Amino acid sequence: MKPERGTDTIRGGIGTPLVAAVDMGYGHLRAAFALAAAAGVPVVEADRAPAAGLLERAVWRGTRGAYGLLSRAAGSGRVPFARRMLDGATRIAPLRRGGPPAPPSGETRFLALLGRAGLGSGLARRLRESGGPLLATFYAQAILADAAGHGDVWCVVTDADIHRVWVASDPAGNGVRYCAPCANTARRLRAYGVPGERIRVTGFPLPPSLLGGPDLGVLRRNLAARLARLDPEGAFRARRGAEVEAALGPLPPPGGDGPPRVAFCVGGSGAQAGLGRAILAAFRDPLLRGELRLTLVAGVHRGVADAFRRWAREEGLEPRPGGGLEILAADGFAAYEASFNAALASTDVLW
Secondary structure, rough: OOHHHHHHHOOOOOOOOOOEEEOOOOHHHHHHHHHHHOOOEEEEEEOOOOOOHHHHHHHOOOOOOHHHHHHHHHOOOOOOOHHHHHHHHHHOOOOOOOOOOOOOOOHHHHHHHHOOOOOHHHHHHHHHHHOOOOOOOOOOHHHHHHOOOOOOEEEEEEOOOOOHHHOOOOOOOOOEEEEEEOHHHHHHHOOOOHHHHHHHEOOOOOOOHOOOOOOHHHHHHHHHHHHHHOOOOOHHHHHHHHHHHHOOOOOOOOOOOOOOOOEEEOOOOOOOOOHHHHHHHHHHHHHHHOOEEEEEEEEEHHHHHHHHHHHHHHOOOOOOOOOOEEEEEOOOOOHHHHHHHHHOOOOOOOO
């Protein structure tokens, strides 16, 4: 999604959007921060005060804690039944073509029950005060706001494939409009009963700092530098260089500003952090020879960052900012998001 254009389209001249998110994974937060930056508004954290009351905060804290615990247990491999539980909770049924829409899931009905008990009331109050459209990057806020009678709700889907819970029990009678990141997500939404006129394929929102405005100047420069790093022998340039330069402008010399950079990112739950140890062992020799650069992204998990540093030193590697091996961590999501976007600008392979 190009946020500078996308937010104007979504706003539709009605008013400044209220951008809402919950801390249920970095993907939801990253999309919200990108859209909020493009629209010039703050992100409303719908699972925290003041937007959420005491009961709402407790519900989100419990949900987040349970999911994080299950994800980490499944990722560790030490709790055999955890993987089966996680797979069962997140399983998406095969995409059906034709036939009636998929029926509501148990999670969908449970969300409606929580809404009647008051979940989402704080955000509904903020919406009444703002008078503008809602731009939500998590399904619950969009569905609950529509059920509360707010008439201008957009749900920015952050996944390539989605569970039935992203759609209300009565999708035809529901007014939520969806921004889908890809065609597969749009097909899934239609299979769940969302009318096609309420779905737009927009891509995933990237922040202005990685795009550079409607002309995508920053994106073009970053891509040109990336192609130079990934093509140190100039083989791709020899075959397609003229076409690439017509689209991006002049390319840096082959090899660019150094070897390619790989970034391995740990998610919001902290699961799969243990892969960092195997990656460091596998990449040790190329890193020592200066043939590769590696960024290990720990997010807001200081414990994960400490483990990355310990494993690096066991391999004879010394992490340092701007060096061949970097470890990225921050104390809060806002600081992490800014540093992560800066790292993405010079990342060639995102793991």
